[in-house]
Amino acid sequence: MARAPSSIVIFSRQRxxxxxxxxxxxxxxxxxxxxxxxxxxxxxxxNQNHELPQSVNQHFTDVTKEVAKIMRTKSNWEQTLxxxxxxxxxxxxxFFWQLLKQQNNAFLSLRFFHWLHLHSDFVPDQVSCSVLFDxxxxxxxxxxxxxxxxxxxxxxxxxxxxxxICCLCDGGMVNDALDVFVKFKDIGICPSIATWNSALLGxxxxxxxxxxxKLYHDMLESRVVADIETVEYLIRAFCYDGKFMxxxxxxxxxxxxxxxxxxxxxxxxxxxxxxLRNFVRxxxxxxxxxAKNCAPDIYTYQEVINGLCxxxxxxxxxxxxxxxxxxxxxxxxxxxxxxxxxLCEMGWIRNARKLWFEMINKGILPNEYTYxxxxxxxxxxxxxxxxxxxxxxxxxxxYGETTASYNMMITHLCLCGRTNEGFxxxxxxxxxGIIRDVISYNAVINGFCKKGMMVEGKNLLNELLAHGIQxxxxxxxxxxxxxxxxxxxxxxxxxxxxxxxxGLKPMACDYDHFISALCVRDHVMDGMxxxxxxLKNKLRPKKKTFETLIKCVSHCxxxxxxxxxxxxxxxxxxxxxVWKFDMxxxxxxxxxxESFFKVYTRRRTxxxxxxxxxxxxxxKRKSLFKVYTRRRTxxxxxxxxxxxEGSRxxxxxEA
DNA sequence: ATAGGGTTAG
Numbered sequence: 180m181a182r183a184p185s186s187i188v189i190f191s192r193q194r195x196x197x198x199x200x201x202x203x204x205x206x207x208x209x210x211x212x213x214x215x216x217x218x219x220x221x222x223x224x225x226n227q228n229h230e231l232p233q234s235v236n237q238h239f240t241d242v243t244k245e246v247a248k249i250m251r252t253k254s255n256w257e258q259t260l261x262x263x264x265x266x267x268x269x270x271x272x273x274f275f276w277q278l279l280k281q282q283n284n285a286f287l288s289l290r291f292f293h294w295l296h297l298h299s300d301f302v303p304d305q306v307s308c309s310v311l312f313d314x315x316x317x318x319x320x321x322x323x324x325x326x327x328x329x330x331x332x333x334x335x336x337x338x339x340x341x342x343x344i345c346c347l348c349d350g351g352m353v354n355d356a357l358d359v360f361v362k363f364k365d366i367g368i369c370p371s372i373a374t375w376n377s378a379l380l381g382x383x384x385x386x387x388x389x390x391x392x393k394l395y396h397d398m399l400e401s402r403v404v405a406d407i408e409t410v411e412y413l414i415r416a417f418c419y420d421g422k423f424m425x426x427x428x429x430x431x432x433x434x435x436x437x438x439x440x441x442x443x444x445x446x447x448x449x450x451x452x453x454x455l456r457n458f459v460r461x462x463x464x465x466x467x468x469x470a471k472n473c474a475p476d477i478y479t480y481q482e483v484i485n486g487l488c489x490x491x492x493x494x495x496x497x498x499x500x501x502x503x504x505x506x507x508x509x510x511x512x513x514x515x516x517x518x519x520x521x522l523c524e525m526g527w528i529r530n531a532r533k534l535w536f537e538m539i540n541k542g543i544l545p546n547e548y549t550y551x552x553x554x555x556x557x558x559x560x561x562x563x564x565x566x567x568x569x570x571x572x573x574x575x576x577x578y579g580e581t582t583a584s585y586n587m588m589i590t591h592l593c594l595c596g597r598t599n600e601g602f603x604x605x606x607x608x609x610x611x612g613i614i615r616d617v618i619s620y621n622a623v624i625n626g627f628c629k630k631g632m633m634v635e636g637k638n639l640l641n642e643l644l645a646h647g648i649q650x651x652x653x654x655x656x657x658x659x660x661x662x663x664x665x666x667x668x669x670x671x672x673x674x675x676x677x678x679x680x681x682g683l684k685p686m687a688c689d690y691d692h693f694i695s696a697l698c699v700r701d702h703v704m705d706g707m708x709x710x711x712x713x714l715k716n717k718l719r720p721k722k723k724t725f726e727t728l729i730k731c732v733s734h735c736x737x738x739x740x741x742x743x744x745x746x747x748x749x750x751x752x753x754x755x756x757v758w759k760f761d762m763x764x765x766x767x768x769x770x771x772x773e774s775f776f777k778v779y780t781r782r783r784t785x786x787x788x789x790x791x792x793x794x795x796x797x798x799k800r801k802s803l804f805k806v807y808t809r810r811r812t813x814x815x816x817x818x819x820x821x822x823x824e825g826s827r828x829x830x831x832x833e834a
Numbered sequence: 835a836t837a838g839g840g841t842t843a844g
Contacts, residue, residue, distance in 0.1 A: 582838075687841075
């Protein structure tokens, strides 16, 4: 696959006109074309060796008018034409010209051509073809243009072909556009930079960055000089691929050359660095924008506020939001919705309501997104009745007929124990023809499981699979969790295997369902086996998992198992980066791992034993622990060796 | 561009 090279050639055309996307200004007007046609037609005399008499031309004009009228008004125009003009020769190229000029409608002309072609293999002459083709392009009818090109097999001139590429890209038919590029390559002609850019944008819009890079590779091969618009698309493509740093480096590179891309490139980068939680860079980008006379727009701030909210930095988001208002920017509906959603997500429902009424007072009406955000927040706040009322309000306004709305409502109904109502909505979706996706199914499956309705839950999972919907791990986990609770470990394991056979990776907390179910039934060793599986899958166990195990271990006094847990902590996890990060957060970096051990023993013994017992046990454990620390330090520490030692450790414990 | 599904901390 083609990849973007690290550096690119820049042509210093700061703001290129968008040749290919603005048909009304860039493409010659159809009226102009018509004049040209009339002019040319005097010189070309298709099928005739002499001038047509004026009377014949007049006759054509009359007939074309009549034909146009019939085509516009009658659905069975083909028959009507045959009946009304039984002896007329429609295949006369002169007549087709006349029709093109008269009808002023590319689609009607195309239909007429299609009819003629079906009956007589009629193909208009080159000039008519290009007029028709160009007007189809002007009408952005890429499918029609493609069809016409195939059937008439005429060769458009280079300009038309380039506009054809733009038209295809506008209509999302990027693969066809790429085929035209191949044609250009074959005849050794290089399209203009505007056409390349239009194609890059087309690929970007349909989220095919692989094609962006392929095109860019071809561009470099054709020695086309990229311009700032190209750079914008490449930055956006990098961001789409999640390679924000590469996009950023490209931006730096062009800024150094004195070129500034449009806001949208900055916005994409800002959105990316928000995702990475790199707000220092976000701030730097904002400053760069201002310095380069590229004032951040409402979309820019939208990205910033969205990023801050998603990272739970609500106060910062609110500050910027209020600053904007104070500085005279008026937040739009999207901005209000984003802010309300952020507040609801964090449970700040009162502030969310305040903004809700503020926007209504400003004359901005909430839309479906706003309603959904506030309903979500109201549910989270446990106010079922209020949420229900808001939902009815939304329905009264004609919103709520989308999958996302239904899913939100079903999820919350199921969460607050109203699974039946949720299921009713789920059925309503099917009746109304609203698509039910994996989230809809998962929500109801979860609801059924919560109520212990396992048969219904399993049926729904099977229905989901039967409908060919790609399940997610959340389609299985509620069932597995409940089965574990009920003690049906066999069935739970069966579903667990089904899930993994579908390539779905469970998360670390999903193992807890098995571990706690086993611990409840005093099967500590089996619980340990699950821990081992987790570690083998390079999953970082949650603190809760250890707590569950340790509680159980202490309950049945299996000190041997306890030391094995500590062994795993030392052997398996301490070396992974993730764990180190967690250790750092827990404040025991540079401390000896015993402290971790102590935390758990202390917590446990408080609830169980007396202080004397505690001390005695602790010292015993400590000595056990020391054995293993010593053993571990002996090993030189390559991963393989550690794994080998891990398995030896296991057998030691079980002996 | 904005809405729908699970994690963690004292």
